[in-house]
Amino acid sequence: MDVYLIFDMGGTSVKYACGDEEGCLKDTGSFPTPSDGLEAMLDEMRRVFDSVKEKITGIALSSPGAVDPVKGIVGGISAIPYIHEISLTERISRRLDGLPVTIENDGNCSALGELWKGAAAGKRNIVSVVCGSGIGGSIVINGAVCRGRTNNCGEFGNCLVNRADGHYKTWSSYTMVKQAAKYTAATGKRTDGKGLFELAEGGDPLALQLTEEFYEAMAVGLFSIQFTLDTELIVLGGGISEAPFVIPEIYKRMEKMAKEDRFGFLTPKIVPCRFGNKANLYGALFHHLQEMKQYKVRLF
Incomplete structure (x- = not known):
């Protein structure tokens, strides 16, 4: 079964977990949100990526701000200023071995997580x-x-x-x-x-x-x-x-x-x-699975 790496980016900390298509989460953890800019964030994400034993097939992100999930860009304002108005999903994908990266607003992720399994x-x-x-x-x-x-x-x-x-x-x-x-x-x-x-x-x-x-x-x-x-x-x-x-x-x-x-x-x-502060992780995973299904449909 495919395994996905999920990041929930918050102003204080970034939560992460590995999840599968059934919504089973494991290897959960967190790290303090870097204050030094995007490169420090990417370094932390890479560290987590390298520490996971399973073979990861995709990356799911929950992000603050006005997220455009199609363009992979975060608009508006948030407590993490350096993630805004850049090709965020593309930058993360390049750092994490070119894997597909999806992104959704954290509030939407919370709703989707509760709708899916909560x-x-x-x-x-x-x-x-x-x-x-x-x-x-x-x-x-x-x-x-x-x-x-x-x-x-x-x-x-x-x-x-x-x-x-x-x-x-x-x-x-x-x-x-x-x-x-x-x-x-x-x-x-x-x-x-x-x-x-x-x-x-x-x-x-x-x-x-x-x-x-x-x-x-x-x-x-x-x-x-x-x-x-x-x-x-x-x-x-x-x-x-x-x-x-x-x-x-x-x-x-x-x-x-x-x-x-x-x-x-x-x-x-x-x-x-139901899921408390893990709802965003479930929702980001659900959004990623839906996006990958649509992508496969478009291919064929």
Whole structure:
């Protein structure tokens, strides 16, 4: 059976694994994202490639930014500036023995991974929402990723959720990472998203206010997605998906909104992702397998 090498490029680290056509992953690991430029990234990828005992037949990439999977170019901006506006898949292929390289946006990979083997298996129309330091995601209709005119479809974090302090606020302004930073700035007490939840549970007034803002923004954003797409399922990913109380708390805010405005029939079905931070690896592999099938069809 063919074996593929998968890289999930993130701003802090690059995860990797070997996978087969059945979606079985092994030899997983990671390395810190090089800060010295593309050549350092290629050197690390080559090191991983050389360390794999199996014969690799292709390379699958998950990447931040506005990915053009046909041209193999990453547009927009991301935390890895040196991967943008170059023939990235071609450069990687040259370094890795000329093997075929495919690339897909990381948000799309997360959705595809859950659609293939995860929480959305068997569905055709889903939305993936990934909540980390910002909000990202992907829209899948009839089993295919929606890309949009500029490959930015599904960038939900830029959606406006309210107006505060004379400025429009986007969904990404209210992630728990951002809310924790607001708490630290106001009190001088350093905390993170998990710590902010714990402070709120203990009755801290500011922590309660900030977590409530987070839940309200999540409810508004997810309702807006459902109003627009009327999707079968919304898969929630990112660090918050690992906290079992988050989705029930979001539903409480949705129920209140629905009762006030009589649109409860549009309340979405929300489920946590199955694969967590490995979803991008599964999705990049699935995308690679689909691309290789299409390539073979075009050949014959």
